[in-house]
Amino acid sequence: VMTYGMYICRLSRAGDVEFALKFLLYLRHRNQPLNSTCYNAVMIGFCRKGEVYKAMEILEEMKTYGVTPDVRSYSILIDGFCKKGDILKSRSLLEEMEGRIEEASEFMVKMEGQGIIPNLFTYNAIINGLCKERKSEMAKEIFLSMLKGGLVPDVVNYSTLIDGFGKQSNLEEARKLKESMLNNGIIPNKITYTSLITGLCNSRQIHKAWNLFKEMIDQGLIPDKISYTAMIAGFCKRGDMEKAWKLYSKMEENGISPDVVTYTCLIDGYCKLSQMYRA
């Protein structure tokens, strides 16, 4: 089972879900033992392609053939439903989103009915879905209900919420969340910091963002490509190309390779600057 499972996981990861599914069905026909991991791997492949309904069919399929879905199976589906709108952009956003969250929550109820307890992954899928829908307040309520249920939050929960509030320009709430995570002994990581930095930059609080960037380093965290690019983007948007360039140089000095996004920010910044001179 393990060897087959590994093969299915690899296929699914490589994006060849159709083949992974064929292989899985083939194994089932030959009465080979299959476990939830094999099915989960295929489900996530379909979810990543935006074909959540196919993933749902797989859930039914596994039940039919006597494999009990686990908490991961459900979490994968919930996450898939929450993200569907990001992949299929055709339908009206709000309608689609409400449907998505409802359907995802239905799954949560179903899981609980079957004695499968939602875990941090499950909750965070919903929290993230709500945040991306700009409903961070609601996300926070779900988060609080999760705490009431006795789950201990982790850095991912907090980072998700901080990013959500930051994207809604509610930096006060984002700051409070950072404080509360520290009070709970959860250490912000580079993703938490980058979320905060991006939020501050988009609210024209570059100075605070820069202080956080320095704080992150003081805390012993190593900024990566994304952290640097977020900060560089902030300087560029503001037309502060001197600081942007300085940070870009520092990034290279530290052996972090910029990518196309980093360069896009810099080029964009310089273009805007020359237009300002022209004007």
Added chain:
RNA sequence: AUAUAGGACACC
């Protein structure tokens, strides 16, 4: 061997 969070632009 399988699930959740961060960067420009575009989409919304």
